[in-house]
Amino acid sequence: MKKLTLSALGFVIVYNILFFQTDNGIGTGLLFLILNLFYFLFKKSEANINFALVCSLLSTFFGFLMGFRANEIVGLINLLSAIFFSMCALYFYKSSLNFSFEIPKFFLMPAVAITSSIAGFLSLFSSENDSLEGREKGIYTAFIRGLLTALPVLLILLVLLTRADPIFNKLVANLFKDIWERLFISAIVFVGLIAFGTTLIHERLKEDDVTKLEAAHKAYELLIILGSITFLFAAFLIVQFNYFFSSSGERELQTLGITSLTYSEYVRKGFFELLAVSTIAIVCLLYIMKFLHKLPTPQKLWTQIFGVSLTVEIGLLLISAGQRIHLYQAAHGLTRARIFGFIFLIWLGFMLLIFLARIIQELKKEILFTSLIVPTLGVLFLINILNIDGLIATKYRPSVNGEVDYYYLVSLSSDANPSWESAVLDAKATLTKLEPSKDFSAEEYRQLYWARSTLERLNGTIQFLKDKYGDYSKIKITNDWDRKKITRFRKWQSFNLGEFQAYQIILENKDLYNEVSGLSQKANDFDFSRVSGVIRQTAPLDRATQPPLL
Numbered sequence: 128m129k130k131l132t133l134s135a136l137g138f139v140i141v142y143n144i145l146f147f148q149t150d151n152g153i154g155t156g157l158l159f160l161i162l163n164l165f166y167f168l169f170k171k172s173e174a175n176i177n178f179a180l181v182c183s184l185l186s187t188f189f190g191f192l193m194g195f196r197a198n199e200i201v202g203l204i205n206l207l208s209a210i211f212f213s214m215c216a217l218y219f220y221k222s223s224l225n226f227s228f229e230i231p232k233f234f235l236m237p238a239v240a241i242t243s244s245i246a247g248f249l250s251l252f253s254s255e256n257d258s259l260e261g262r263e264k265g266i267y268t269a270f271i272r273g274l275l276t277a278l279p280v281l282l283i284l285l286v287l288l289t290r291a292d293p294i295f296n297k298l299v300a301n302l303f304k305d306i307w308e309r310l311f312i313s314a315i316v317f318v319g320l321i322a323f324g325t326t327l328i329h330e331r332l333k334e335d336d337v338t339k340l341e342a343a344h345k346a347y348e349l350l351i352i353l354g355s356i357t358f359l360f361a362a363f364l365i366v367q368f369n370y371f372f373s374s375s376g377e378r379e380l381q382t383l384g385i386t387s388l389t390y391s392e393y394v395r396k397g398f399f400e401l402l403a404v405s406t407i408a409i410v411c412l413l414y415i416m417k418f419l420h421k422l423p424t425p426q427k428l429w430t431q432i433f434g435v436s437l438t439v440e441i442g443l444l445l446i447s448a449g450q451r452i453h454l455y456q457a458a459h460g461l462t463r464a465r466i467f468g469f470i471f472l473i474w475l476g477f478m479l480l481i482f483l484a485r486i487i488q489e490l491k492k493e494i495l496f497t498s499l500i501v502p503t504l505g506v507l508f509l510i511n512i513l514n515i516d517g518l519i520a521t522k523y524r525p526s527v528n529g530e531v532d533y534y535y536l537v538s539l540s541s542d543a544n545p546s547w548e549s550a551v552l553d554a555k556a557t558l559t560k561l562e563p564s565k566d567f568s569a570e571e572y573r574q575l576y577w578a579r580s581t582l583e584r585l586n587g588t589i590q591f592l593k594d595k596y597g598d599y600s601k602i603k604i605t606n607d608w609d610r611k612k613i614t615r616f617r618k619w620q621s622f623n624l625g626e627f628q629a630y631q632i633i634l635e636n637k638d639l640y641n642e643v644s645g646l647s648q649k650a651n652d653f654d655f656s657r658v659s660g661v662i663r664q665t666a667p668l669d670r671a672t673q674p675p676l677l
Contacts, residue, residue, distance in 0.1 A: 135320040139313045154620020156191025159209050163216055169324045170220035178226055179219035186212035197540035197625030198516050214240045222328035228492035247325035346426030349415050353433035360440040401448040405441050405475055412482050420489040434486040442479055445472055461523035466515050477502040520546035534577050537585040541629035554578040567658045569666035576668055579650035586643045596630040
């Protein structure tokens, strides 16, 4: 226990020195690396060390990826992946049980690890823990007594010394200005580490042992689930077959019975719903496959037939979803949601192929586990390798009514910086075109609104990057919040490669980007002086619903 307490205190000290009030970046990977080293230090002697090390490496890897892409969604996925594999590593470090290679149990590992950590921490205060040797109890009693005695003495001396020297006073003031926040977070970190160190994995989920009678009964349950979903999907495919894989033009959709005005509405009403339906059906397949190869031969054959049919139908739904997004990008470019949805669609396609093989032929648990996890890790790596925001900014720019949606592009992360120059030039051209007009119409106000919004959003991003990566001497600090923000930004732990590359682009084309603030002010002046209150309140701003639908 002494070793655990001292290690936890050491971790808290390192956290306060290196990671307190820092943004996510490359330092996040270092934090997960130290955390996993802590796990390793307090592993069980009979731990599943190989699986634990793999999970630790994956956790650290995804942590370091936080400093690669500026895309917030990719960053969130990396952070969640790092946390997930970190908890899995804790489970393996603390468990001597053989891994069963079952997917549900694997995904439940973080929950088991957390609950076991809480139980282990609470056990420190239980009556069962009174068996500690008297010598060790004496050490802790002495430690607490010494701490309680030293604290008031240190506080008195500290107050006197700060009054004795102004330089020392300033140093102490800087150290203690966030003292309550530091103490609160440090206490949480310390308690969490003690809980992790005392984690006891001692329960094992029982293997499903299905008798012949239970298997026969289970077959009817599975056939009802499979049969009903299979017939529902079949009816859906038959009724909509005439346009299910349609490549009709946007105006021709109504001739097929589709009332959507644009591909955007068509895709919104179809693509994500089809993904959701396919996901639910795949979850049902997972449940069925758990019992499939334990069923009696006649029921097993029918279950396999329905299972294969349902898998093929889900595949057709996924192909249809892919067709819809292809139609959309050809006419209107793409957005983050649709690209992530398309990547998810590809992942579901891999899962379907594996499930199809599993339905036809029973696979070893190790093979099935590997077949499911490897494509999943591949997709997680893919979203980091691909510059998703960069693709949107260059190859798949979203457009409606023949206008590129520059406001959306500058609202993306710094990875979308290739679109910034065009956004500034487009807004500048819009303001030049509107300048002769003294009383803006509804259409002119719509153009002004989006040009101004684009400039304001981009100006905020430029200022953020200058604050984080720029020269201190050129940054205006007016209050304590500015000083605190700059200090947090400028720590190396917050470094992000995507943001830094965007900052370099700003430096290379500083003449253009220095205009953004002035152009934004000019747009605001137009808004206040040339737009009537009636126009401001009634002008339609949503370009996706206004004719012409190009």
